[in-house]
Amino acid sequence: xxxxxxxxxxxxxxxxxxxxxxxxxxxxxxxxxxxxxxxxxxxxxxxxxxxxxxxxxxxxxxxxxxxxxxxxxxxxxxxxxxxxxxxxxxxxxxxxxxxxxxxxxxxxxxxxxxxxxxxxxxxxxxxxxxxxxxxxxxxxxxxxxxxxxxxxxxxxxxxxxxxxxxxxxxxxxxxxxxxxxxxxxxxxxxxxxxxxxxxxxxxxxxxxxxxxxxxxxxxxxxxxxxxxx
Amino acid sequence: xxxxxxxxxxxxxxxxxxxxxxxxxxxxxxxxxxxxxxxxxxxxxxxxxxxxxxxxxxxxxxxxxxxxxxxxxxxxxxxxxxxxxxxxxxxxxxxxxxxxxxxxxxxxxxxxxxxxxxxxxxxxxxxxxxxxxxxxxxxxxxxxxxxxxxxxxxxxxxxxxxxxxxxxxxxxxxxxxxxxxxxxxxxxxxxxxxxxxxxxxxxxxxxxxxxxxxxxxxxxxx
Numbered sequence: 001x002x003x004x005x006x007x008x009x010x011x012x013x014x015x016x017x018x019x020x021x022x023x024x025x026x027x028x029x030x031x032x033x034x035x036x037x038x039x040x041x042x043x044x045x046x047x048x049x050x051x052x053x054x055x056x057x058x059x060x061x062x063x064x065x066x067x068x069x070x071x072x073x074x075x076x077x078x079x080x081x082x083x084x085x086x087x088x089x090x091x092x093x094x095x096x097x098x099x100x101x102x103x104x105x106x107x108x109x110x111x112x113x114x115x116x117x118x119x120x121x122x123x124x125x126x127x128x129x130x131x132x133x134x135x136x137x138x139x140x141x142x143x144x145x146x147x148x149x150x151x152x153x154x155x156x157x158x159x160x161x162x163x164x165x166x167x168x169x170x171x172x173x174x175x176x177x178x179x180x181x182x183x184x185x186x187x188x189x190x191x192x193x194x195x196x197x198x199x200x201x202x203x204x205x206x207x208x209x210x211x212x213x214x215x216x217x218x219x220x221x222x223x224x225x226x227x228x229x
Numbered sequence: 230x231x232x233x234x235x236x237x238x239x240x241x242x243x244x245x246x247x248x249x250x251x252x253x254x255x256x257x258x259x260x261x262x263x264x265x266x267x268x269x270x271x272x273x274x275x276x277x278x279x280x281x282x283x284x285x286x287x288x289x290x291x292x293x294x295x296x297x298x299x300x301x302x303x304x305x306x307x308x309x310x311x312x313x314x315x316x317x318x319x320x321x322x323x324x325x326x327x328x329x330x331x332x333x334x335x336x337x338x339x340x341x342x343x344x345x346x347x348x349x350x351x352x353x354x355x356x357x358x359x360x361x362x363x364x365x366x367x368x369x370x371x372x373x374x375x376x377x378x379x380x381x382x383x384x385x386x387x388x389x390x391x392x393x394x395x396x397x398x399x400x401x402x403x404x405x406x407x408x409x410x411x412x413x414x415x416x417x418x419x420x421x422x423x424x425x426x427x428x429x430x431x432x433x434x435x436x437x438x439x440x441x442x443x444x445x446x447x448x449x450x451x
Contacts, residue, residue: 038412041254085352086323093316101312116362119315123355125255204249205423212409212416219408227411 023145027153033126034157035215040126045207051174054162056110058155064095066147072135073143088131096121169201233377235434240381242429246356247389253356267394270347275383278360282379285361318361326352
């Protein structure tokens with residue numbers, strides 16, 4: 001784990017030292033929050049039907065995680081350990097309310113599609129998990145780095161799954177038609193040759209299967225990640 | 230309108246928390262290694278959902294919704310506190326979980342022994358907050374409907390986690406390709422189970438469809 005390494009940090013360390021860089025880059029690949037740490041799947045997969053929703057959701061989680069890790073890290077010596085879960089929940093809930101109000105104001109369409117899943121960022125295991133494992137024990141700056149790394153790792157996976165599902169499920173990417181117009185009667189591009197969208201990709205279970213395949217590919221490339229029984 | 234029983238059946242099968250919305254996946258993946266612990270966590274989820282959703286329903290309808298405060302005085306009728314709902318719901322969930330833990334410890338030590346370690350985990354289980362948020366989103370008309378939705382969702386979650394735990398116990402003896410072992414195969418099995426559960430979406434609920442049709446016919450006749 002990369003968490004324990006940072007506890008004994010010299011105060012004069014430069015802001016972008018190797019350790020801090022590692023905090024950002026590790027969760028992007030070999031310590032990805034979704035595929036390796038198994039956190040934050042709860043609210044993630046239902047919204048990966050379109051890339052746009054994935055981007056917005058990833059951005060929202062990144063925002064909440066950075067500010068939350070910063071706040072918890074600043075307060076870490078003031079929080080009594082018995083009630084820390086409640087304190088953490090209140091911090092996340094306040095941040096998620098801000099995100100929800102911002103989305104409603106500036107992106108009403110996406111906010112409507114995400115419906116309850118914005119609220120579910122509160123119980124997203126990534127956020128509570130990073131608070132518990134990192135921000136409670138580390139200084140603010142490494143905590144922000146850790147938040148950026150994990151937030152980006154999460155957003156990256158969401159977008160990757162969404163690319164597969166949107167491209168093969170509806171033939172579009174971020175709303176742009178890639179394979180031509182699929183409306184019956186006015187087909188263009190690939191659809192004139194008889195290509196049909198795979199409606200299976202839009203169904204919820206395919207998100208799980210795609211993540212399963214991503215895990216498969218990742219672990220066969222890096223044998224050290226393989227689980228023993 | 231759907232009847233209370235329809236809402237109950239729908240929450241178990243066609244709108245299953247795990248297979249249709251992926252709620253509570255974290256604990257679902259972490260605690261499904263043996264059937265025994267899965268049963269414990271599933272029972273705790275049923276219990277906490279059935280208690281918290283009605284409380285949140287009352288909170289939503291008498292405190293948070295637009296105009297909900299009008300029972301105090303008419304002049305409060307245009308107050309809308311719904312932006313506070315996230316923080317209120319999670320506070321209710323966290324405190325009720327704490328309360329339930331204390332009550333169960335005092336009056337049913339045997340049950341506490343069985344559920345003990347799972348109860349604190351549940352405060353951060355997405356399915357509990359998800360239940361409250363879906364209740365708010367779908368605006369059930371009575372508290373009975375909201376309760377039956379919560380109970381049904383809990384049972385759906387229970388079925389899902391017990392089923393995957395049983396499959397994982399068996400799959401330990403099969404030859405799974407190395408990189409898929411553990412997490413990967415669990416994801417794919419859950420996906421396949423989700424596809425199987427989608428067959429329940431063909432169930433016809435109550436008098437939904439015929440009522441709609443006659444309404445349309447009446448409108449066109451006018």
